[in-house]
Amino acid sequence: MFRTFLFPNNIREYRKKKNIGSLLQLSQVIPTITYIRLSKIERGEIFARADEIRDIAAALDVAPERLLIDIDDPAFDIAVWAADFQAPGGMDPLADSLAVLVAAAVRARRAANASLTIAALELDYGIAPVILSRIENAYKPIDRWSADIRQALYGLLGVASAEELEQHMIAVHAQGDLDTTLPLVANPETRIAKTRRKVLALRHELIVPDGSGKPRRKARAAQPALGTLSSGETPAPVLDAIHASDNATVRLLPVFGAPLNDGLIARIATGEQVEAPRNAGLRAYGLRICRPTLGAGLPGRSIIVVDPDRFPSAGGLAVIREEEGLRLLSITFDRQGRMLGYSEHPDREIAIDDIAPEHVATVLSAQFE
Numbered sequence: 001m002f003r004t005f006l007f008p009n010n011i012r013e014y015r016k017k018k019n020i021g022s023l024l025q026l027s028q029v030i031p032t033i034t035y036i037r038l039s040k041i042e043r044g045e046i047f048a049r050a051d052e053i054r055d056i057a058a059a060l061d062v063a064p065e066r067l068l069i070d071i072d073d074p075a076f077d078i079a080v081w082a083a084d085f086q087a088p089g090g091m092d093p094l095a096d097s098l099a100v101l102v103a104a105a106v107r108a109r110r111a112a113n114a115s116l117t118i119a120a121l122e123l124d125y126g127i128a129p130v131i132l133s134r135i136e137n138a139y140k141p142i143d144r145w146s147a148d149i150r151q152a153l154y155g156l157l158g159v160a161s162a163e164e165l166e167q168h169m170i171a172v173h174a175q176g177d178l179d180t181t182l183p184l185v186a187n188p189e190t191r192i193a194k195t196r197r198k199v200l201a202l203r204h205e206l207i208v209p210d211g212s213g214k215p216r217r218k219a220r221a222a223q224p225a226l227g228t229l230s231s232g233e234t235p236a237p238v239l240d241a242i243h244a245s246d247n248a249t250v251r252l253l254p255v256f257g258a259p260l261n262d263g264l265i266a267r268i269a270t271g272e273q274v275e276a277p278r279n280a281g282l283r284a285y286g287l288r289i290c291r292p293t294l295g296a297g298l299p300g301r302s303i304i305v306v307d308p309d310r311f312p313s314a315g316g317l318a319v320i321r322e323e324e325g326l327r328l329l330s331i332t333f334d335r336q337g338r339m340l341g342y343s344e345h346p347d348r349e350i351a352i353d354d355i356a357p358e359h360v361a362t363v364l365s366a367q368f369e
Contacts, residue, residue: 004139005044006195008069008081012042014060022368023297029059034315036330039297043085047198050205064206068199071192084296095141100185101169103138105157107181125152130334131349138185144347251276255303257288263346264325265290274303277364281309284364287319289328295344302368304328308361312352314339317363320355328363 020026023042027035032055040046041056048056050064057064069076110116121127127135131149134140142150142165150162159165172178183190255272257265265287274286284307291300294317298304304317312318314333318341319326329341329350339352352360 002078002082002191005078005082005085006191007041007044007047007198008071008076008078008195009042009044009048010067010069011056011060012084014062014067015042018060020060022299022302023295024302024366025368026056026059030055035297035317036315036332039295039330044082048202050202053202053206065203068202071195071199092141095143096138098166098169099138099141100182101173101178102142102153102157102165103136103185104178104181105169105172106132106153107136107184108178109156111181121156125156127152127156128334128338130338130340136185140347251280253280253284253286253305255286255288257286257290257303259290260325262324263291263293263343263348264322264327266325272303274305274367277305279307280305280364281307283308287326287328291345293328293343293345294330298328298366299368302366304366305364306361307364308358310362310364311357311360312339312362318352319361319363320350320352321359321361 015023015026023039024035027033027038030038033041033052037046037052038056041048041052053064053067057067060067069081071078110121118129118132121132122129126148135145135149135153142153143162145153154160154165157165157168159168173182252273253276255270255274256267257270258268260266267287270288272286272288276284284305286303287306288303289298289300292298304319306319312331314331316331318329318331320329320341327343327348327350329343329348329352331339331341331352333339341350341352342348343350
């Protein structure tokens, strides 16, 4: 149930105490850590390095070791800690169990057949390496994968439908065919032991570098200008205004955004304006995201600044144009160097390389309300 939580920590607790309501706000004052990596660290999905813990602690004005959790403390409850990071409505135990059995079955199938290499699975079944890794680690329930991936799994495991898959998994598990690979997917003791080792190593590293054990204070990065998004559409009119405080010329951009189904955003004018960052192109505009599609770190009332003349990079955010509307995604690369975009609500994984460049825009900044 808690397989993805490898590194429980106190980052979210101290972020809230510091009145930093958004993780994106925190990431803007920690230029050494990308937003996506910071999100995974706070959610406990990956282990932070000692230097990253120091930088986060400095931004939160706490001692680095306070961000670490002793998982053996009787007062610590992983279920309570993880509650804030799980999807609304919680997880379906039966669907999760099936995902674990499928993960073990795919591992067993590959172990029994040397010809089922990562490359072969991509070529013969259309399962890309990054998808295979997520399947083999039970990243999400089977019914949340795309229809193509589900069909590929049916073919790989020799079944014809979701019903047959469930029955087949129950049967092979009962026969003991997954006894070898199942612990590789869902063994709490393995996860807990790894967490203990990593946190202990971090505690030692945190008191070594400067000899003081105190968090290094660093200058705060300037807060980014208010946000604008762009999706490669018709240039939005740009208004010039004079900032009363310093007489500097400021560009004001129109803000668009109305909620559509499936997490999409309509490019409908709101009547609002937002200040453009200095590096914004001529076609930049503001977009109200309407819903927290990337999670709680970027609230639905946020306005992002998008530039259709800039292509996104890993660790940043992008807006893509679909037939029905605009979609906000976080960007990363897989192990093959392909650019992927992710959304949490709804759960989406989109190959950016397959989208025409003119339909992809980068997010320059954000404004929180």
